[in-house]
Amino acid sequence: MAIKIRIPTPLQKLTGDKAEVAVQARNVNEMIEALEKSYPGIKSRICDETGKIRRFVNIYLNEEDIRFLSQEKTGLKDGDEVSIVPAIAGGL
Secondary structure, three states, X not given: OOEEEEOOHHHOOOOOOXXXXXXXXXXXXXXXXXXXXXXXXXXXXXXXXXXOEOOOEEEEEOOEEXXXXXXXXXXXXXXXXXXXXXXXXXXX
C-alpha cells in the first residue's frame, strides 16, 4: 500500500490530469521528492528554491495541517491520505 495524494486542479496538468496519485514515502519531504520523480516540475510549484513548502501551499495529512505536526518532517505510513491545497487569496 502507498500514500494517496490528492492533487489540486492547478497542478493536475503536471500529473497527466490525475486528481489523485500514490507514492511510497516515509515523510512529507520524501513524498515531494517521489512526486517530483514521477511528475517533473511539481516540486517547484509546491516548494520554494530552498526546499521549504511555499507559504501559500497547505498540506494536510489525514485532514490535519502539517504545520501543526512536524511540517516537512511529518511522518507518513501506508494508507495515509495527503491533500495539497493552494491557499485562496481574498478578503472583505
